[in-house]
Amino acid sequence: xxxxxxxxxxxxxxxxxxxxxxxxxxxxxxxxxxxxxxxxxxxxxxxxxxxxxxxxxxxxxxxxxxxxxxxxxxxxxxxxxxxxxxxxxxxxxxxxxxxxxxxxxxxxxxxxxxxxxxxxxxxxxxxxxxxxxxxxxxxxxxxxxxxxxxxxxxxxxxxxxxxxxxxxxxxxxxxxxxxxxxxxxxxxxxxxxxxxxxxxxxxxxxxxxxxxxxxxxxxxxxxxxxxxxxxxxxxxxxxxxxxxxxxxxxxxxxxxxxxxxxxxxxxxxxxxxxxxxxxxxxxxxxxxxxxxxxxxxxxxxxxxxxxxxxxxxxxxxxxxxxxxxxxxxxxxxxxxxxxxxxxxxxxxxxxxxxxxxxxxxxxxxxxxxxxxxxxxxxxxxxxxxxxxxxxxxxxxxxxxxxx
Amino acid sequence: xxxxxxxxxxxxxxxxxxxxxxxxxxxxxxxxxxxxxxxxxxxxxxxxxxxxxxxxxxxxxxxxxxxxxxxxxxxxxxxxxxxxxxxxxxxxxxxxxxxxxxxxxxxxxxxxxxxxxxxxxxxxxxxxxxxxxxxxxxxxxxxxxxxxxxxxxxxxxxxxxxxxxxxxxxxxxxxxxxxxxxxxxxxxxxxxxxxxxxxxxxxxxxxxxxxxxxxxxxxxxxxxxxxxxxxxxxxxxxxxxxxxxxxxxxxxxxxxxxxxxxxxxxxxxxxxxxxxxxxxxxxxxxxxxxxxxxxxxxxxxxxxxxxxxxxxxxxxxxxxxxxxxxxxxxxxxxxxxxxxxxxxxxxxxxxxxxxxxxxxxxxxxxxxxxxxxxxx
Numbered sequence: 041x042x043x044x045x046x047x048x049x050x051x052x053x054x055x056x057x058x059x060x061x062x063x064x065x066x067x068x069x070x071x072x073x074x075x076x077x078x079x080x081x082x083x084x085x086x087x088x089x090x091x092x093x094x095x096x097x098x099x100x101x102x103x104x105x106x107x108x109x110x111x112x113x114x115x116x117x118x119x120x121x122x123x124x125x126x127x128x129x130x131x132x133x134x135x136x137x138x139x140x141x142x143x144x145x146x147x148x149x150x151x152x153x154x155x156x157x158x159x160x161x162x163x164x165x166x167x168x169x170x171x172x173x174x175x176x177x178x179x180x181x182x183x184x185x186x187x188x189x190x191x192x193x194x195x196x197x198x199x200x201x202x203x204x205x206x207x208x209x210x211x212x213x214x215x216x217x218x219x220x221x222x223x224x225x226x227x228x229x230x231x232x233x234x235x236x237x238x239x240x241x242x243x244x245x246x247x248x249x250x251x252x253x254x255x256x257x258x259x260x261x262x263x264x265x266x267x268x269x270x271x272x273x274x275x276x277x278x279x280x281x282x283x284x285x286x287x288x289x290x291x292x293x294x295x296x297x298x299x300x301x302x303x304x305x306x307x308x309x310x311x312x313x314x315x316x317x318x319x320x321x322x323x324x325x326x327x328x329x330x331x332x333x334x335x336x337x338x339x340x341x342x343x344x345x346x347x348x349x350x351x352x353x354x355x356x357x358x359x360x361x362x363x364x365x366x367x368x369x370x371x372x373x374x375x376x377x378x379x380x381x382x383x384x385x386x387x388x389x390x391x392x393x394x395x396x397x398x399x400x401x402x403x404x405x406x407x408x409x410x411x412x413x414x415x416x417x418x419x420x421x422x423x424x425x426x427x428x429x430x431x432x433x434x435x436x437x438x439x440x441x442x443x
Numbered sequence: 444x445x446x447x448x449x450x451x452x453x454x455x456x457x458x459x460x461x462x463x464x465x466x467x468x469x470x471x472x473x474x475x476x477x478x479x480x481x482x483x484x485x486x487x488x489x490x491x492x493x494x495x496x497x498x499x500x501x502x503x504x505x506x507x508x509x510x511x512x513x514x515x516x517x518x519x520x521x522x523x524x525x526x527x528x529x530x531x532x533x534x535x536x537x538x539x540x541x542x543x544x545x546x547x548x549x550x551x552x553x554x555x556x557x558x559x560x561x562x563x564x565x566x567x568x569x570x571x572x573x574x575x576x577x578x579x580x581x582x583x584x585x586x587x588x589x590x591x592x593x594x595x596x597x598x599x600x601x602x603x604x605x606x607x608x609x610x611x612x613x614x615x616x617x618x619x620x621x622x623x624x625x626x627x628x629x630x631x632x633x634x635x636x637x638x639x640x641x642x643x644x645x646x647x648x649x650x651x652x653x654x655x656x657x658x659x660x661x662x663x664x665x666x667x668x669x670x671x672x673x674x675x676x677x678x679x680x681x682x683x684x685x686x687x688x689x690x691x692x693x694x695x696x697x698x699x700x701x702x703x704x705x706x707x708x709x710x711x712x713x714x715x716x717x718x719x720x721x722x723x724x725x726x727x728x729x730x731x732x733x734x735x736x737x738x739x740x741x742x743x744x745x746x747x748x749x750x751x752x753x754x755x756x757x758x759x760x761x762x763x764x765x766x767x768x769x770x771x772x773x774x775x776x777x778x779x780x781x782x783x784x785x786x787x788x789x790x791x792x793x794x795x796x797x798x799x800x801x802x803x804x805x806x807x808x809x810x811x812x813x814x815x816x817x818x819x
Contacts, residue, residue: 194581196581197583201621244637247623248623248626249624250673261620261621261624297626297629
């Protein structure tokens, strides 16, 4: 596949070596017998070469900023996407798994989501290649999380204080270099669901709702520290010239604990740092949760996140529901969800289904897969069929408003 | 040649016998050594009557520029030997301050170490640094703690150590404020507060590691600030208390007016509530005013009078206070003003201080007894 961005790129170092080369080959042409003519001629020739090379350099400098593509926000409809059970680290991405999912649901996917946790200490070049080859845009959950990736544990070596103290600068820089060199469009969510307690980067672990006495007593400390870290990371990545990333501000639909300090807005790092607003919206996931319709779990969060930034597109960055026949009808839940996306949540321009089945600590299973039952699968396929769901990414030149 | 060989054999046998003998004797020496420290470690005794007098003597920015001259000058100034000399030993130094404890011991006092997990440039009001409690709990500083513990153990003489002092404020990066503060611990025990819980875990983690290295010559001081900032229920002393097994002394900082923004209050007013509260935390432990002092602000109050009343209050109203460490320092504030806590900030203050410590209630030399082997 061609990388349009890279074709436009002229390496200034390469032009520099052309310059040197011209001068060097020029020297043997000056024969001894003509030397008397021509210190002036030589001067003029060299001057000409210098001016010419200089123009090449200027030209190169102008072109140095490569043309970058990004995912366009569709005016009508929404992109369909999925996370396809990529294992414990959420990163065992295979083309087979993606293609199998596509075949199963009967629609190509625009977005394929995967985990890229800091414990791996590298940019997932293999995975983004697989996804791009498949023809989707990768959505990276770039979580500052150490192995063994268990929820509900205290912050680890990637804790926000260490990030802000510069302990991971080298890693961030290398990651950014690799992301930039990859060159194709990426969606990246840094520090997802920070309004909960289950991930170690939650505001909860960094002062939570304490007033920020040191700086601005009207701010809450936990969300403030999160915002600082988010900006710190994005700034560093950008400083490496990475322009092919669109940043997703990805919250959980409900805040835990439910408190004023823990609302989405408290965490919002600002319009300059966000390209998409993202929401995790799940129905019943385990035995302890009640059965709620997609509309019920989504609506309040949708209203709240829409208010944060009226200018940004919205993405259901994770959605799904378990199969609990005794509590509710999954097929029905999915059918309604597809209808609600279309009719009630017009600002949602992409939805990434969480296609996974896992075992809980009480041995029970949570089966979110679209094929947890034939009925569920049927409902999902039917939903996907609608032309409202866009199966292929549409790109636009970064910075332009139209695809 | 033959002789030679036999000679060699004999030599070898002798060598083996010697080696075996050496191994046996070194083995028993090791056994003896292993059993001995159990009984030979000394610790500061809690006086039945009176209280130890001590001081921090303006040891500079890192609170660790300890000199015998400075201590002796202070001793001369106040007219009394000091039982405790306090100083900082921050984690940014990455080593046990052997030189300083030797100086203090040479002087004849027990060192009181503020062993703060704090990185340079030691400025207050920063967010947590590389010594943040999460890193400590994750084992990032195990090697440092272990080495520190070995050096402390090898030093061998009694030490007082306060780890993570004044954690109930916001000024130091180990304050619970930065670790969830008053959020309920929703993951484990919703009746607990998250911030104090993480602090307690870190405190126990550090003490356990130090003890695992056999450093039995340390008495641990649980050192809070007299008032909690902010003053929520979650931020009370008890929430931070790591347990009787982890604490030998209860400590608190009690200051009068320190800067332009503070009001003038008497020592009694600054101390009483905190004293009652910390006494409740653990009825079995001696209490130490681990830092005390007041600035010279003639327009607001009389420092000499403040000191005189304080000495009287120690003796008459706060009987569980068995030691008091005066903060003898003068520093410049951001607004250009000076905070002068030194006892000689005025001749009157000095007079009052001298008069106060003259009383035999104030014990100027540490008294030691053997550490009970039943104690951890």
